[in-house]
Amino acid sequence: QKEVEQDPGPLSVPEGAIVSLNCTYSNSAFQYFMWYRQYSRKGPELLMYTYSSGNKEDGRFTAQVDKSSKYISLFIRDSQPSDSATYLCAFTGGYQKVTFGIGTKLQVIP
């Protein structure tokens, strides 16, 4: 079983739609949960960072963590064409290496 599972997509949505991106993980040592956004051939940039189960909101973005189910989500409200990118979930236990999902490619169509 892979440590992290993420659907690579691609996912195409119309502008203004709510986007839901998800990852599952198997490593119980993971305590910190992150979402990165990567534009084509650019370095990934940190979007959201959470620690506990529950929701964390930042503008149009909401990160959700369910530790009991080992499931995390990223919701994007009122999606924009500029949101078109690859979204990677990432996990770490603290001082250990960060483990990434393969990334979901999102396209928001005007």
Added chain:
Amino acid sequence: DSGVTQTPKHLITATGQRVTLRCSPRSGDLSVYWYQQSLDQGLQFLIQYYNGEERAKGNILERFSAQQFPDLHSELNLSSLELGDSALYFCASSAIGGIGNTIYFGEGSWLTVV
């Protein structure tokens, strides 16, 4: 701009050759990470250094090596290059005591082996 600087941005070399990729971490960050990203593999962790010492090792080939220098910059050396080594190589850094280890990436070095 993440503050992590990588050079060169693009590199084309022949099979069997050796290249060195360079990374300067964000000011104050003691940890440096190297990742490889190819089209079908996603981001693969190679190696982590913390204040000059190797901290963690991932899927790094024996032909690859890295080090972190006293000024905290890091180099990734790739030798006996093969076509399959063509990829984007990212360096990332994080702060000391960074709970959660949120890491910040450079723009990457695009290596093409021909």
